Amino acid sequence: MMEKTFIHKDFLLQNSFAEELYHNYAKDLPIIDYHCHLSPEDIATNRIFNTITEAWIHGDHYKWRAMRTVGISEQYITGNASDEEKFQAWSKTVPQTIRNPLYHWTHLELARYFDEFDLLNGKNAQTIYRSTSERLRSNDFSCRSLLSKMKVEVVCTTEDPTDSLEYHQKMAKENSGLLMGTSFRPDKALLIGSGDFNSYIDDLAKVADMDISTYDDLCEALAKRIAYFDANGCTLSDHGLENIPFEEASPTEIANIFAKKRSGKQLDGKEIKQFKTALLLFLSEMYNDYGWVQQFHLGPLRNNNTRMLKILGPDTGWDSIGDFSQARNLSRFLDALDSKNKLTKTILYNSNPADNEVFAAMVGNFNDGSIKGKVQYGSGWWFLDQKDGITKQLNALSNVGFISCFVGMLTDSRSFLSFPRHEYFRRVLCNLFGEEIQNGELPNDMELIGKTIRDICYFNAKEYFDFKKYK
Structure with a gap:
């Protein structure tokens, strides 16, 4: 009998129930990759x-x-x-x-x-x-052929507010069968403590075709860019932060903080937190008004190696898991939005496994019955998107929330060859359920379990995200 190759049809599937779930319910579903960092130019030009x-x-x-x-x-x-x-x-x-x-x-x-x-x-x-x-x-x-081989139906890239979206516009005019969306990521507008902040605000002013001399101007400019992104089909935002800030301040204080930074003066830690809190609340209310999904990727400790950062720049492999306090400020932030009925659909991702149950429990505080799975505990991310991390995220969500409402996996990748990560996730998912069927912890009811698997892999995301704008 021929020896199996390492990658074979039942890779990671440890029993017959897992095999049935994967091959009959998960394997052939299309992929909705609702967050990645692929180049929209490469997709639009079919590099x-x-x-x-x-x-x-x-x-x-x-x-x-x-x-x-x-x-x-x-x-x-x-x-x-x-x-x-x-x-x-x-x-x-x-x-x-x-x-x-x-x-x-x-x-x-x-x-x-x-x-x-x-x-x-x-x-x-x-x-x-x-x-x-x-x-x-x-x-x-070609790039699109690589996506097609993996049955990618939707792919959402990530763009700064200053982006022209020219390649998304190009794709929208074609009938390629692939929907290419975008996520609005205004983190640079939040980083008021950065030495590059003022130059970034000048760039934003040019794109918004207006002067930005006050905090109100900044909000107006970002509102214009949100409207522009929405007009070009955008239905998601994304933020990559260490943690959610929550330091309240009056409108006058926020205006003074922004003016102080624009005049070239240094801000203290409290002022930075106050500004971030105010602007993040403003942006989140805007996302709600447009009916977008907001995503928060929380917890990494970035750019740890200053010597190599100076040589190679950011996003070159010098980041790790952080141990930031998450729960209290995250609760206050979400509650501030919910209290005004301005909390839109929200996905929370954590990078520290110690926070799994914290995040999984937090989402339940703000699921108000208006939308299935309105606030989501997102999939295992970055250092946690491997077998153990995926399993722990699925278990945490199952134990203190409801996995049946989960919108599933995403690549969060810059590589066009990364889409088997969806297969990897699906195999881990099916094996987890298959083992529990074998152990008698779940019923041997393929109609029930199979539907749950299909929903997690595809149908929950299809229902949750409004991709009709791209058609």
Whole structure:
């Protein structure tokens, strides 16, 4: 009997119930990827990659971090080595990623896009580099083709308020079968303590075609950009923060804080929190008025290595899990919106597993019966989007909330080869339910359990997000 390859049809599925759930209920569903960092230009122009390194390693700080850990020189990561040399360096790294999610993702991605089932290592790197790169240079492996292979129905990129959305407009004019949305991410307008804040506000002023000299001007400019994004089909916002601030202040105090910053003066910690709180509440009320979904990615400790930050810049692999206090301010923030009936559909993501139950319990405080799963505990994210992290998120949500209302997985990725992460999630999900059926903790009722699986993988998200604007 032929030995199974590492990636086989029942990968991660530990019993017959899990296999039935995955193959009969989850496997063939389309993908709604409601948050990622793919390039909208690459999608709109249907970019064709020259090499597997371009598609798979450039910009992937997960892989960069792994290569540094095993002693690979920066020359072969972000430096001037050739694409083939960088792929060779990554291939030598892969065997050392054993038990890290990169080991699973790497081999799933090679299998699903290229029908390559050999374990990647330094010995076969050249052969795999040349065969995959050759295939990528064909129209059958263009960016949109890669998405189509994974049955991606909707993909939502992430844009700053200053973005023109020209590539989203281009896609909207086509009848490609792929809906490309955007998430409005105004974090730079919140970071009043940053040395770049004033220059960013000047850029925002140009795009909004108005002067921004007061706090009211700032709110007006952001309101104009929200209206612009909405007119171009946007239905989501996103914020990436350490935690939710909540430091109250009067309108006069906020106006003075903004004026102080615009005049070049330094702000203290309390003033920064007061400004962030006021502006975040203003933005969230706007999202509610437009009927958007707001997302909050909370908890990472960013840019820990100042030496490498100066050399390479942000988002290059120097971030980690933070241990910020989350519950009290998050509760006060959501309650301030809910008290005014201005709390829109909300998804909360955490990056610290110690906060799993905190977040899962928090969402229940503000589910008021108006919408199924109005406030969501989002999927395992960043350091938690592996088998253990996904399982813990699913268990926390099940234990103190309702997994049946969950809108499921997203890639949060910059790579066009990352969409097997949805398959990975679905396999973990089906195995979790399958094990509990086998143990007698859930009924052997495939109509009930199968529907729950299908809802989590696709139908809850389809109902929750208003993507009709993109049609």
